[in-house]
Amino acid sequence: MPEPKYRAAMEQGKTSKKSFCYTNKCSVLTFLLVIAGIAVAVLVTLFVKSVRGPATKEKAGLQWWQKDIIYQVYPRSFQDSDGNGIGDLNGIRNRLYYFNDIGVGIVWLSPFYKSPMKDFGYDVSNYTAVDSIFGTMKDFEALMKDAKQKGLKVIVDFVPNHCSDEHPWFKQSKHDFNGTKYRDYFIWSKGVNESGQRVPPNNWQSVFGGSAWTLDNVSGEYYYHQFTPNQPDLNFRNKDVLNEIDNVFRFWLNKGVDGFRIDAIPHLFEVKNLSWNENINVNKSWQENAGRHIYTRDLDEIYGVVRRWRKVLDEFRQDDGSEKFLVLETSDLTKEMRDKYYAAGGVPFFFELLGVQKSCNVTCLEDIIKRGTLGLPSGGWPNFVIGNHDQRRIAERWGEEFVNAWNMLLLTLPGTPTTYYGEEIGMTGMNYTQNETVDPAALQSNNMSQSRDPERSPMQWSNASQAGFTTGSAPWLKVNPDYLTINVAKQNASDSSILSIYKLLAKLRTRSAFQNKDITFTRVTDDILSFTRGDKSDKYLVVINFGSNSATTNFAQLKFESATVEVSTNNAIYNVGSLVNLTSLTLSSAQGLVLKIK
Numbered sequence: 001m002p003e004p005k006y007r008a009a010m011e012q013g014k015t016s017k018k019s020f021c022y023t024n025k026c027s028v029l030t031f032l033l034v035i036a037g038i039a040v041a042v043l044v045t046l047f048v049k050s051v052r053g054p055a056t057k058e059k060a061g062l063q064w065w066q067k068d069i070i071y072q073v074y075p076r077s078f079q080d081s082d083g084n085g086i087g088d089l090n091g092i093r094n095r096l097y098y099f100n101d102i103g104v105g106i107v108w109l110s111p112f113y114k115s116p117m118k119d120f121g122y123d124v125s126n127y128t129a130v131d132s133i134f135g136t137m138k139d140f141e142a143l144m145k146d147a148k149q150k151g152l153k154v155i156v157d158f159v160p161n162h163c164s165d166e167h168p169w170f171k172q173s174k175h176d177f178n179g180t181k182y183r184d185y186f187i188w189s190k191g192v193n194e195s196g197q198r199v200p201p202n203n204w205q206s207v208f209g210g211s212a213w214t215l216d217n218v219s220g221e222y223y224y225h226q227f228t229p230n231q232p233d234l235n236f237r238n239k240d241v242l243n244e245i246d247n248v249f250r251f252w253l254n255k256g257v258d259g260f261r262i263d264a265i266p267h268l269f270e271v272k273n274l275s276w277n278e279n280i281n282v283n284k285s286w287q288e289n290a291g292r293h294i295y296t297r298d299l300d301e302i303y304g305v306v307r308r309w310r311k312v313l314d315e316f317r318q319d320d321g322s323e324k325f326l327v328l329e330t331s332d333l334t335k336e337m338r339d340k341y342y343a344a345g346g347v348p349f350f351f352e353l354l355g356v357q358k359s360c361n362v363t364c365l366e367d368i369i370k371r372g373t374l375g376l377p378s379g380g381w382p383n384f385v386i387g388n389h390d391q392r393r394i395a396e397r398w399g400e401e402f403v404n405a406w407n408m409l410l411l412t413l414p415g416t417p418t419t420y421y422g423e424e425i426g427m428t429g430m431n432y433t434q435n436e437t438v439d440p441a442a443l444q445s446n447n448m449s450q451s452r453d454p455e456r457s458p459m460q461w462s463n464a465s466q467a468g469f470t471t472g473s474a475p476w477l478k479v480n481p482d483y484l485t486i487n488v489a490k491q492n493a494s495d496s497s498i499l500s501i502y503k504l505l506a507k508l509r510t511r512s513a514f515q516n517k518d519i520t521f522t523r524v525t526d527d528i529l530s531f532t533r534g535d536k537s538d539k540y541l542v543v544i545n546f547g548s549n550s551a552t553t554n555f556a557q558l559k560f561e562s563a564t565v566e567v568s569t570n571n572a573i574y575n576v577g578s579l580v581n582l583t584s585l586t587l588s589s590a591q592g593l594v595l596k597i598k
């Protein structure tokens, strides 16, 4: 059924045709014209298909998730509505206008499910319930309803690799050690060695430090946990587990969610034979043994499960062809793995820009962008991420002066960008003392530099008490004192703020020049990353100085002589709307421009 507006237009068209064309002669003419029109349309379609192949189809029918920006909300830290110091669903709902305001179309919610919060919600004790800290199921439904009304898509985090040790499945599994249904939901081992002593069955490590095995004193056996001991890994070789998880997907799809971000997917399987030790140094951290965890990650069985989930999501494909989105938290992705994930119907997050430090020069950045855009398999679509709840913020990795440059890069690259909350105002990493640290990744490894608290500090809305994050006096993590100068309200009032520049970029990237996979590098100096987007009819040159010194470029050799400034990281030097001479373009460190080529 067409939308009312469209229907009205059709009716109007019918009326005017009637008044113009009322003779028989006219009917015959109309008939001939229609036949001719159909013939031309068929020929054109055939011709275009044969010449341009699948690219035409893609341009004609981009999925919603290919056109918009994803914005990651970490619910604990976004907006508190009840004064208890922890962000919640009603808080997010009250801020939905903000996503429209900044030009973000897809909201990703990190976990809000029932959880003992040992890993702040990534330890789920009920996959189909809302934790009371975040609100109720009614609150979630109200959030979904309002989001739809505002034209926003909502994707939710999904944590299948492990659940909480307080999940009823695990509780039953513990007690159920005589081989009934729930026992096999998890990975258990007697762990008895040849001298009859109790030891972990192998040397596998937890990502957060220590052995990945913990002795359960109820059943007297070890269970496997890739993360904290409170997060037992589910057994994805068990048919009942697979079916339970399928139904969790269906539960949220029935609530209207538009897709899922799958947590920790590389860890979904471990080899069956638990006597195989990995070739690692057990005195070193899991991270230091990177590349050696060959029995506990990236197993081929993962892709079959992704394919299975894609089918479940496709049950909810809409009549207009719009599909549900499945984006995967992968890491250390090889080209082969990437292609297999795409083939299975998921989109593997491309994280190579996420960890980059200042030592990554323009050649290095260009190489990463090429890996993220070139040689994608059919059905592949680029995506870039520069921040998330596990990584230091841009301001901390590159310095506050580089935030605009990074937002400019993210929003002008091909594919789907993901912005982590607060990056649009350039929030800085908060320094917490050892006493204030709450992240289990730091506490379990006893290494504060592994803490993820700094990038999880509360959102800075205004200069009001607690940055407008909570009306309470004790936020779960201290608000960064720099909120007096870095906040949404203040930045909204200035055309040259990080937020205003973000909004301009978000608006710019809705133009068709940016809504495709193509990028052409136009490198002319070592410090300036530059590329074009679009074609002759609508072409943009992006130039960003990622070096530490001022640099001058001459783009005339590329036949670009002058251009108009569309977005500028520094309005005082290059004003939006002004003409620049590309024969000699000088950019200081961290300065960037999006230019419309004449």
Ligand SMILES: *[C@@H]1O[C@H](CO)[C@@H](O)[C@H](O)[C@H]1NC(C)=O
Pocket: 126, 127, 128, 129, 168
């Ligand atoms: C999860 O919570 C819902 C709502 O309270 C309840 O109906 C359901 O049985 C729970 N599921 C499990 C596995 O405990």
Ligand SMILES: *[C@@H]1O[C@H](CO)[C@@H](O)[C@H](O)[C@H]1NC(C)=O
Pocket: 175, 176, 177, 178
């Ligand atoms: C498990 O089986 C053993 C041996 O048959 C029996 O002694 C024990 O009581 C059973 N435990 C449970 C919890 O059913």
Ligand SMILES: *[C@@H]1O[C@H](CO)[C@@H](O)[C@H](O)[C@H]1NC(C)=O
Pocket: 193, 194, 195, 196, 197, 198, 199
């Ligand atoms: C069994 O484990 C104990 C305790 O770690 C150890 O002392 C013993 O050498 C092990 N026996 C064998 C055969 O590995």
Ligand SMILES: *[C@@H]1O[C@H](CO)[C@@H](O)[C@H](O)[C@H]1NC(C)=O
Pocket: 217, 218
């Ligand atoms: C078993 O372990 C749990 C959790 O580690 C602990 O709280 C409990 O006291 C232990 N029970 C016994 C009998 O050791």
Ligand SMILES: *[C@@H]1O[C@H](CO)[C@@H](O)[C@H](O)[C@H]1NC(C)=O
Pocket: 273, 274, 275, 276
């Ligand atoms: C597990 O691996 C060990 C060592 O390679 C081998 O001896 C054993 O037979 C294997 N067990 C199974 C059940 O395949």
Ligand SMILES: *[C@@H]1O[C@H](CO)[C@@H](O)[C@H](O)[C@H]1NC(C)=O
Pocket: 281, 282, 283
């Ligand atoms: C690890 O540390 C223990 C105790 O300090 C030591 O005995 C062992 O040799 C170390 N292992 C390796 C592989 O370095």
Ligand SMILES: *[C@@H]1O[C@H](CO)[C@@H](O)[C@H](O)[C@H]1NC(C)=O
Pocket: 361, 362, 363, 364, 526
């Ligand atoms: C950029 O970094 C690479 C190493 O990542 C180095 O080989 C290259 O020389 C650097 N280029 C410049 C211009 O500094």
Ligand SMILES: *[C@@H]1O[C@H](CO)[C@@H](O)[C@H](O)[C@H]1NC(C)=O
Pocket: 428, 429, 430, 431, 480, 482
């Ligand atoms: C955090 O600590 C780092 C290093 O000590 C320092 O450079 C930075 O300015 C501090 N940030 C804040 C917000 O205090």
Ligand SMILES: *[C@@H]1O[C@H](CO)[C@@H](O)[C@H](O)[C@H]1NC(C)=O
Pocket: 433, 435
């Ligand atoms: C940290 O906490 C301990 C115990 O509560 C206290 O004795 C100590 O003074 C605190 N240290 C700091 C730096 O606040």
Ligand SMILES: *[C@@H]1O[C@H](CO)[C@@H](O)[C@H](O)[C@H]1NC(C)=O
Pocket: 285, 287, 447, 448, 449, 450
């Ligand atoms: C602590 O973690 C950091 C970052 O992962 C790492 O570089 C460092 O080596 C670790 N320190 C220790 C003592 O393990």
Ligand SMILES: *[C@@H]1O[C@H](CO)[C@@H](O)[C@H](O)[C@H]1NC(C)=O
Pocket: 463, 464, 484, 489, 490
């Ligand atoms: C707080 O912000 C408001 C508006 O955003 C501004 O008018 C006021 O001067 C600010 N107060 C302080 C103390 O910065």
Ligand SMILES: *[C@@H]1O[C@H](CO)[C@@H](O)[C@H](O)[C@H]1NC(C)=O
Pocket: 561, 562, 581, 582, 583, 584
């Ligand atoms: C750009 O600058 C160059 C060198 O300064 C000059 O020759 C050229 O005429 C200028 N082009 C325009 C369009 O102003």
